[in-house]
Amino acid sequence: MQAFSKPAQPPSGAQPSLSLAQTHYENFPVASLLLPAHLRHAVTVIYQFAREADDIADEGHATEAERLQALQAYEGELQLIQAYIQPSLPLFMALQQVVRTHKLDVQLLLDLIDAFKQDVVKTRYANIDEVLDYCRRSANPVGRLMLQLYGSDTPQHCLWSDQICSALQLINFYQDIAIDLQKHGQTGRVYLCQDEMQAAGISEQDLRQQRLDATWEVFFLHNVMRAEDLLLAGKPLGRALPGRIGFELRMMIAGGERILHKLKSCRGDIYHHRPTLKAYDWLLILLKALFKQ
Structure with a gap:
């Protein structure tokens, strides 16, 4: 898959959900009310990105090849953000805004994808x-x-x-x-x-x-x-x-x-x-x- 091509959908059984924070058991607080209000949106967007990518690697019944393809698609979206090009998926559009607003290092997000790929293989x-x-x-x-x-x-x-x-x-x-x-x-x-x-x-x-x-x-x-x-x-x-x-x-x-x-x-x-x-x-x-x- 070309790095900047439109990403494929996540594999069957690993579709992203808007309520992942509610449907996954977490031992530790995420974007809680303790955080300053101006950071809660950014934390929520980053968490959803990480949770969805992790689910692609772990959840459902997709094949190894399908999981890697979907994660490569997410990596392609991050590379668009890194190149100052607008991504195609709503989650990554929101992530791009968070990255720009807070001057975040996109390589850290790419490292997460690399770890999720490793989990597959x-x-x-x-x-x-x-x-x-x-x-x-x-x-x-x-x-x-x-x-x-x-x-x-x-x-x-x-x-x-x-x-x-x-x-x-x-x-x-x-x-x-x-x-x-x-x-x-x-x-x-x-x-x-x-x-x-x-x-x-x-x-x-x-x-x-x-x-x-x-x-x-x-x-x-x-x-x-x-x-x-x-x-x-x-x-x-x-x-x-x-x-x-x-x-x-x-x-x-x-x-x-x-x-x-x-x-x-x-x-x-x-x-x-x-x-x-x-x-x-x-x-x-x-x-x-x-x-x-």
Whole structure:
């Protein structure tokens, strides 16, 4: 497909929806009322773009070729924006206006598409470097885009943001081990490091059979603690950013910490105790964001 050709429709079963924010379970707030009013539209447009592209990679029953074609079409729309040419789809017209208004780096959006393409074709990760490289493109761009919206994308802030976003991505991997095994046809996706699994004596068959013993618990908690270390490393950003923007971020960090607490409490049994946030959890998150971070 030519880079600037009119994009094809998303594959069957992965049609974009105007209510994606309501139909997808999210652990962390998106474009909440805590954000300054002048940023809510931009955050909503960016979120819808990312959610739709992610659904093309993950949802429905399209073939691998159809998914890649649809994602290539989205990439073509972004390249039009990057070249200061008007795109053809309404979502990308809105995205172009957001990019122009807030002077956003389109490459960050292209990095997201690159990560979604990778999800279509890559289902195993040899080591932590490969996992973190995926996080660099699948999660970190969102944090950097938010910093650009806030006008706070200093090198230090970007480093902290990358650590937070990568940590939240890892947390999502660990709570969704069973769900990811059901994706991508018969093969499933495994975001756990293959070299670490082999060293620990854990096989993919163990994952499918929901192995629960001391060896699995130690291995699982090792991964959870790595995500926690990353989240703690980026935590100063929650106080570095001012006002409601900083409070929104502290809510996200506290949400991540609450999920980490639940992951550690389940001691590896994410098959029967997948962490979710309930009303009581949100109260704790609110209090922590207000007083403890």
